[in-house]
Amino acid sequence: MAVAQDAQPARNAERPTRAVHFVRLKLRLTGNSLRGQAWRIVLVVFGAIAGLWGALGGFALFTAGGVARGDGGLVIVAFAGAGLTLAWLLLPLLFFGVDETIDPARFALLPVSRGTLLRGMVAAACVSIPAIATAIALLGLIFGAAVRGRTPAAVVTAAVGAVLGLFTCVVGSRALSSAFASMLRSRRVRDLAAILLAVLASSVAPLQLTVSSLIAHGNLARAAGIARVLAWTPLGAPYAAYLDVADGRPATALARLALGLVTLVALTAWWWRTLESAMIGVASGARSAGSAGRPASAADGLFPAVLxxxxxxxxxxxxxxxxxxxxxxxxxxxxxxxxxxxxxxxxxxxxxxxxxxxxxxxxxxxxxxxxxxxxxxxxxxxxxxxxxxxxxxxxxxxxxxxxxxxxxxxxxxxxxxxxxxxxxxxxxxxxxxxxxxxxxxxxxxxxxxxxxxxxxxxxxxxxxxxxxxxxxxxxxxxxxxxxxxxxxxxxxxxxxxxxxxxxxxxxxxxxxxxxxxxxxxxxxxxxxxxxxxxxxxxxxxxxxxxxxxxx
Amino acid sequence: MTDNALVLRGLVKRFDGLTAVGGVDLYVPTGSFFGLLGPNGAGKTTTLSMAVGLLRPDAGTVAVLGHDVWSDPVTAKRLLGALPDPVRTFDRLSGSELLAYIGLLRGMDAAVVDARAAELLDVLGLADAGRTLVVDYSAGMKKKIGLACALLHAPRLLVLDEPFEAVDPVSGALIRDILHRYVAGGGTVVLSSHVMEVVERLCSHVAILAGGQVRTVGTLDEVRQGRSLEDVFVHVVGGRVATGAELSWL
Missing domain, CATH: 1.10.357 (Tetracycline Repressor; domain 2)
Structure with missing residues (x-):
């Protein structure tokens, strides 16, 4: 409907599509889906409250990372950042699913360039309760940097890190879920996908175990050791960068930001490839072979061998x-x-x-x-x-x-x-x-x-x-x-x-x-x-x- | 046994304040071939959905051979076979699996299901599809398997929503022949369509539906009154059939 508005006079037909159109389209679609549905509005309000609650919690946590002395800051920031990223990557796969208000396949016939489509999809993905909550929480990172570093450089580094982190979360979750989606669509590799998912899911377990045992023993030194490793992985690097600036190691900070940027670019490229195949329907298969082997009777064919x-x-x-x-x-x-x-x-x-x-x-x-x-x-x-x-x-x-x-x-x-x-x-x-x-x-x-x-x-x-x-x-x-x-x-x-x-x-x-x-x-x-x-x-x-x- | 295979009385359905069907009365005589005509959005699918028990009417009653669809659904649904408009079925089964499933759901004997399923698949030319899932069928094949599903339990009344849409001429002729034989054997068919030729060739009775209301109803000759069905349809429904000065840029 939002598209129809733009399409009426002929002279407007050449106006280029911009990312903001996708955001408007998403808002319009969401709004239409709520029209006259009282209980959906209630759900959205509940979701917004839950999101705000999580956002404030995250804000406090990231701010605490800036305030804490010594290694405490690194531990809090690295663990919180890695936890945030992992949650974005894994929760949609296991529980909540991915919001597909805007399905890329619907744009296959429209004259929209790839870059515009990509920017538009990212922009639209950012307009969601989890993304906004994450953005609010990450303001805590900037606030913490202001408290700890007291220099514009630290604040700017924190801001860049926060943006990188947010986009890594959003794009990463999209990329992972669409990659798994296209894998699961073809029967041949579905077992492989299952194994991959298992490996991913079980990688949460050791992390959770270490965190809980660290909390149980109050062992800050060991936690700092793990945090230092995490801060050099894409999961924690963008969040930890400003601490280096505050402590007078700008080169290290730049290296961490670069790591975050490379990850983001790689994720975007990966997502783009799966998007393309979704648009032109490469993996639409799942076609069963029309083999001649007809079962003796129809009823027998319906029942799997086990039953x-x-x-x-x-x-x-x-x-x-x-x-x-x-x-x-x-x-x-x-x-x-x-x-x-x-x-x-x-x-x-x-x-x-x-x-x-x-x-x-x-x-x-x-x-x-x-x-x-x-x-x-x-x-x-x-x-x-x-x-x-x-x-x-x-x-x-x-x-x-x-x-x-x-x-x-x-x-x-x-x-x-x-x-x-x-x-x-x-x-x-x-x-x-x-x-x-x-x-x-x-x-x-x-x-x-x-x-x-x-x-x-x-x-x-x-x-x-x-x-x-x-x-x-x-x-x-x-x-x-x-x-x-x-x-x-x-x-x-x-x-x-x-x-x-x-x-x-x-x-x-x-x-x-x-x-x-x-x-x-x-x-x-x-x-x-x-x-x-x-x-x-x-x-x-x-x-x-x-x-x-x-x- | 009543004279009417299907009776709709005062059917009303509103969606979000819009009236899709506003008081439809239809009497379909037993043994008739009844065509329901109407432009897009006239309420054909909504009416038929209410007639077969898929959509609860806001007001009105539906009776299949004297049994109310909404208060006595078990008997009514046993006498009724339906092909809903979108192929709304479990399409990740192969054709023979789907027929076996429906037969078992209807409480039919497994041996009878086997025999009828094989015959239906053969006649409709679906036997070659083997283990291909219905979801991978072409649009025409989906219509044919839908028809097989509707026929499997030998109902006394068939309600078909757009049975000839997306069907190639050969399959169309085959389906027409099946339906003719079914009516000759004492069955009743109600079908909806917006293709005049199909209705003119097949139906003994016609109703024209527009804006959620029945505009004209009767035997084919009563409705036509010597004109072509298309002329009658355009006259009854209204609307423009030619362009004036617009679209000159085309």
Whole structure:
């Protein structure tokens, strides 16, 4: 619509497109998506408050980096900068998705030069709550430089560093997610992408471990050692540069800024290449070979080999289709991979955590089981308009929700059991395995039940995009918070089993917790889907409207 | 058994204050081939979505062979086969997988599903597509698999939104033949289109919809009254069909 405004008189047609147009387009699109949607406005307000809160926290932290004496400043600035950058890079992949209000593919037919498009995309990406919050937080860096350095040179260096850091965050997160998106689109390399993501995600773990152990021991000297290394990586370099100016080492500062600049340029080039392939649709493939191998019967073809023992029927058909979809649909595949990785990394981290043995095994695995079923929190949104088929056929809500939960459980339960057993063996907690498995069953069932409720109460549409990490403009990522709220409720409902698992002692404790957990999870699943199924039967058409992507 | 396969009474749908469908009444006789005509944005798709139970009307009722779609959906949906306008289906399955899935969802016997799916795929020329996913089908193939999905459970009423859009002439002739045989066998077809020739050739009854209202309805001859359907359509709907002095720069 913003474009249409500019397009009316013929003499305006030659006016060059500038980055500001993209910003206006994004604001207009976001504004239109909010029109008449009270609850979306509420979400945006909540997001803005959360962003402001984070921004002020960051501002205080970076200012403290300038005020602190000795090595303290370097430690604070390097760790805060590296943490900020890592959060920008990894959080969109794992949880929140990337705002694709402005999809580069839409510009493929317009006479917009590459440079303009790139500048415009960056400018538009900067107009978002996280980016603005980061910018406010980085003002703290400049403020800290003014306090510490008391020279214009230090302030200027801090300002340049802050700008470099901000753009590294924004461009880096875009580059990483679009690179993974194009990888996941082609089936051949999806396993490679999974491994890469695993490596990335697990690289967070050591960092988190060192930080927490440093805090636990109050060991400033060791922290300063790590901070010095971080300050020479692209993660921390731009933030630490002004400290060198303040301490009278301008050459070092310049080297750090140059490192930041080179990183930014490299990231931009990388992003540009993936953008180009997205625009001309190089990786749109995922085309299955039209091989002649036709299965003996249609029903047999629908069921994956693992599920072929099921008697063909409505429930088993649903389970089989869901199973196929977890593998064939890029968005689902991406979340399945993220979940599996989180399911491995989180319990391992919790077990290996601070000093004496870490969290008990049942507590360590509870989180990943809760998270696993939370992927169902917008199960109708992931199907999108395809849900119309179920509505046409008239699938009973209860059957539908239970089949979906069963398909996910069939996929995730083996992973969770394997993770539990392996971690138990590695950390010498074999005796806790039955109790931990009980907690896994309870958490999975409870979380699936709550997810079923969330999915019928607040369904929302994903944009029609080939990027599995894309969320719709403005409010999309914030709705991830709904899933988070759901998992908090599920965690609260899980608490009794968890307490029982941790406190129970004696020979029969393990099997007792296992039985209780299985019963608890089954009850949660049955009650949740019972209630949600009734709502689904009544609200089916409304849910279809809510999950159909707007064109 | 009632005389009308599909009855719409006083259907109303508003979106954000805009009235998309403002009080549509339609009586589709059993055994008829009913064409719903209208310009873009007339409310054809909205009306048909409400008729098949995908979109809840703000007011009005829909009955399929005497069963209300909104209060007795199970019976109504068993008698009804529908091809919604965008291929809104689970398109990451192959053609035969999709048919098997729908058959099982409808509670059909697996052996019957197998036999019918194979026959439908053969007749519609989709058997060669093998394991290609429906998402990778061409637009015409998507229409054909959608039709197969609608026919699988042998419904008594078919509701088709734009069944001939993007279909090549050969496939179009094939689909026309299937639909003719279906109506000859006692079935009822309701289809929407904005292509006059298709409706003129196929339909026994016609309704012209514009601005969310039924402007004209009746048998094909009643509506035409000796003129061509296109003339009637332009007359009823209004709007310009020729340019004056504008666009001289073109």
């Amino acid at each position: 072929r023992w099921l008697r063909p029927g409505r429930f088993s058909g649903l389970v089989a289709r869901e199973w196929r979809y977890w593998w064939r649909e890029p968005r689902r595949r991406a979340s399945l991979i993220s979940l599996t990785i989180a399911g491995v990394v989180v319990p391992a981290m919790l077990r290996a955590g601070s000093g004496s043995g870490g969290a008990p095994l049942p507590v360590a695995v509870a989180f990943s089981a809760l998270l696993a079923a939370m992927v169902l929190a917008n199960q109708f949104g992931t199907d999108g308009a395809a849900y119309a088929l179920h509505l046409l056929v008239g699938v009973p809500g209860r059957v539908e929700l239970r089949a979906r939960a069963c398909a996910l459980a069939a996929l995730m339960a083996p992973v969770l059991v394997l993770v539990t057993v392996v971690i138990a063996l590695l950390t010498g907690a074999q005796s806790q395995v039955p109790a931990a498995l009980g907690v896994v069953a309870a958490a999975l069932g409870m979380s699936a039940g709550i997810s079923a409720l969330v999915s019928v109460l607040v369904p929302y549409a994903f944009p029609e995009s080939s990027n599995p990490f894309a969320v719709s403009g403005g409010t999309g990522g914030l709705r991830g918070l709904l899933a988070l709220a759901g998992s908090l409720v599920a965690a609260a409902l899980l608490a009794p089993v968890l307490v029982f698992a941790v406190l129970a002692d004696g020979a029969w404790a393990g099997p007792a917790v296992l039985a209780t957990g299985v019963g608890w999870g089954a009850a949660g699943l049955l009650i949740g889907t019972q209630v949600a199924g009734g709502i689904l039967d009544r609200r089916g058409p409304e849910i279809l409207v809510a999950v159909t992507p707007r064109r």
